[in-house]
Amino acid sequence: MSLYDDAVLVLKGYEGQEELRQAYLDHLAAHPDGMWKACEAGHITASAVVIDPSRGRVLLTLHRKLRMWLQMGGHCEPEDTSLEAAALREATEESGITGLTLLPGGPVRLDRHPIPAPCHWHLDVQYAVVAPPGAVQEISDESLDLRWFGYDEVADVADESVVRLLEAARARL
Numbered sequence: 001m002s003l004y005d006d007a008v009l010v011l012k013g014y015e016g017q018e019e020l021r022q023a024y025l026d027h028l029a030a031h032p033d034g035m036w037k038a039c040e041a042g043h044i045t046a047s048a049v050v051i052d053p054s055r056g057r058v059l060l061t062l063h064r065k066l067r068m069w070l071q072m073g074g075h076c077e078p079e080d081t082s083l084e085a086a087a088l089r090e091a092t093e094e095s096g097i098t099g100l101t102l103l104p105g106g107p108v109r110l111d112r113h114p115i116p117a118p119c120h121w122h123l124d125v126q127y128a129v130v131a132p133p134g135a136v137q138e139i140s141d142e143s144l145d146l147r148w149f150g151y152d153e154v155a156d157v158a159d160e161s162v163v164r165l166l167e168a169a170r171a172r173l
Helices: 003-013 018-030 083-095 151-157 160-172
Strands: 043-052 057-063 072-075 109-114 121-130 143-150
Touching: 003 018, 003 083, 003 121, 018 043, 018 109, 018 121, 043 083, 043 160, 057 083, 057 151, 072 083, 083 121, 083 143, 109 160, 121 160, 143 151, 151 160
Parallel strands: 043 121
Antiparallel strands: 043 057, 043 072, 057 143, 109 121
């Protein structure tokens, strides 16, 4: 199965955010290249919030270009076999943590946000991953910083999209 086909199946099976979910499906139907960064009308991205439920904390990255505290994530790559695989790869690469596990049940949220030209939109499919006990993070080239925040601290450092993602991930726990 292609990554495009996987994305369509995942989105068709996603429950909630009906209008946004349909916008993602409409985008893919209109843009066969809608999985890739080269699609200037916008493209699907995959991200994951890294959580440590036993310690009540979340790992965020200070994004190098945007200079905002965000979840791990980014563009799909040709070697990604699924959106889940893309989100897990991004979370592992950007956190430096091996042994992350996806929360079952598929994506926890969708978030569409504008990005600078030449592209116009990221249509982010957001997952949650659990860090193994004793996880140690390592900053990647894409980050200025990487830091654990208590659940109650996230609203003070991150925007509403990250707060909503964390709420959805905690509800899934």
